[in-house]
Amino acid sequence: MPEPAPLLAMERISKSFPGVVALREASLRVGRDEVHALVGQNGAGKSTLIKVLTGVYRRDAGDIVLDGGSVDFRSPQEAQANGVSTIYQEVNLIPFRSVSENIFMGREPRRFGLIDWRRMNRESGAILHRFGIDVDVTKPLLNLNVAIQQMVAIARAVSFDARLVVMDEPTSSLDEREVATLFDVIRQLKRDGVSVLFVSHRLDDLFAVCDRVTIMRDGETVEERAIADITKLELVARMLGRDLNEVRRSGSTSFAASAHHAAGQLLEATDLRRGHALQGADVSVRAGEIVGLAGLLGSGRTETARAIFGADPLDAGEVRIDGTAVRFDSPGDAVRARIGFSPEDRKTDGIVPWMSVRENLTLALLPRLTRLGVVDAARQREIVDRFIKRLGIKTAGPDQPIRELSGGNQQKVLLARWLCTDPRLLILDEPTRGIDVGAKGEIQALINELADDGLGVLMISSELDELTEGCDRVVVMRDGRSVAEIEHNEATQGSIMAAMAHGESQEGTMA
């Protein structure tokens, strides 16, 4: 039986920029009623391929055939008008306007020249209802959480009669429940005859909802297969170009199995309380230890980290560093106590986008690089060069604006920001989020190395692999409270998830 023609066929697409070849005869085929995964490291070319498809870039060579007709989109608007919509990681909607306004922005239904609010609200409600989402469509978007905002973005795409919805890292800001809702929406789209192109680093998600996968590496399409015919390990191996057996041996993260020699009690946070967000969080870290902080979204992990670091005030609770009670009124105090904090959201809390790599890297170190108010530029340069080398940061030069770097390299710069201050305690909030597999491994290996050198690390992570493989202990939080503490040898995906769900570890609750 002949195979039905694919909905989308991108063949032999090439694209170069000055100095770099981004796509080398890459291809992508998405079938009808199909959820198709697109994977690859940063630099593999997947975002370039997407941008060529949606009209952000013009291809140098190759063909794009959509639904039997040859297409050449010159702008994302043209792509959208022809049925190809994109949902981005950072939702491109207007927070102050209502849900229905956002869905119909630019094409509001009219009646006698005026906006037909009733029809608009009714139709918005209908679209969302079909996805199983019930919200008040007249409420402004910013009151709703990120997950719902994403659904609204999808609803908008669908209302444009999309035939293909491209989702770029859709699950990175969602918790388990919201991810499940998103998957239901995707399955509904499939039933409605809309194909989905799912671009993500989250392997669990891909395997849960996708039918086929295209793997890219170094600007080329390496493989295209049915998800059912490939294992996670194999997928990772093909993405990295590594030998499958080697990946099998060393696990899927780059954390070493060795136990760390934990020394003195570095951090002791007891009964931290702050409004509704923290209702009795406890966590401790010894020098040379990696302690994982696990929990669902909203469980209070980031709030705990920020409170320890002095970024938010505490209503009650005690923080002891090296046995002495401390009170940090601002992050500056914590930095002076040789604590570092790498935030979850690089873009809003981490990088100063217009400043260079050099400036961002040394931002926390400046007071120590300054004499009589003047920055020692030579010493600054030397430190920056050293850390660029040590962390393998890929940049055109230390004076390149940091916003031009890829996510993984930006994250490395932010880590370097703290490493160059020679901290005793490092608090990392989702250090490998939104980063390709290669850079992820490098960062994990680096964290391991730091702990071996005696640094204490408190790591917030949503990736169970990182928690089970990399941490000496895992503290699980739920609803603003620490509910379990699991030692490394007992930390499995199951035990951690059980604690997150029910609030108890195998051995019983924390006091």
Add this chain to the structure above:
Amino acid sequence: MAAARDAIRTYGAFVALVLLVLYNLVFTPNFVSAQTINVNLTQVATIVIVGVGMTLVIATGGIDLSVGSLMAISGALAGIILLSSQPPFDNPAAKVAAAFVLPVLAAGAFGVFNGFQVTRLRIQPVIATLVLFIAGRGIAQVMTNGNLQAFRNESFQYIGLGRPFGIPFQVILMLAIVAIVAWAMRATIFGRYVLAVGGNERAARLAGLPVNRVKVAVYAISGLLSGVAGLIVISLNSSSDANQVGLNMELDAIAAVAVGGTPLTGGHATVVGTLIGACIMQLTRYTLLAHGIPDALALVVKAGIIVAAVNVQRQRSS
């Protein structure tokens, strides 16, 4: 194409200024006289001095609408001191010293108040500085009972009327301030902190920067520089009129900053740009006047320049 845009952004203001000068060299009679140059530079000096402070404030993402009123307060206080015959101001040396120092410090203190409103009370800079924009001039008027204060004090008036080497003193002062602040922005930790706070305040705070202190400092500096500008103005006029000193200065200063290339969103600052921006505005006005175009129309042209300049900058953020 992008490279061309970048070039326009970086050098556009400077090129525009050069073109203006060239045009005047060719088409305007008497342009190259010492008098013309001095008159133009004198008018520009106070705007630039205030503009430097404004550049710093805007670089942190804020704005200072109170500068004109602070100039009036500074002028009023200086006038009172100069006209006072009470001790310790009966000693001429003490009088002049106090007339320089106290008004500037007072303006600086008001600047700290602005900073306090923005950081502790978390009031938006527009609103916070609007308070003194409205009330400041009133304070100056109360201080002087609404009267014009005429005085004569050569040592004091040197700041406005002095001519070392034939160049007006305030021009030298202006150039010195621009040079020092431009250097400080590049080379000192304070300068880098100002840009970091404007570039991403949350990130700066999480990196341990004393964000509130930096913000209060820039408003204080803006106040101090406004104080200095106020002294220059009253020296030029040999009188202090609380109704007139610094009138509309905030708009001229903001225009100079915008035309000079400092984005109003913060995170980037060019003090030299502010100098060029002020010169462009001044020279445009002069060129139009010298060719008989009514001042009212000149103001429209000024507005057009501001729109064009901000538009060129806008490409930078997209």
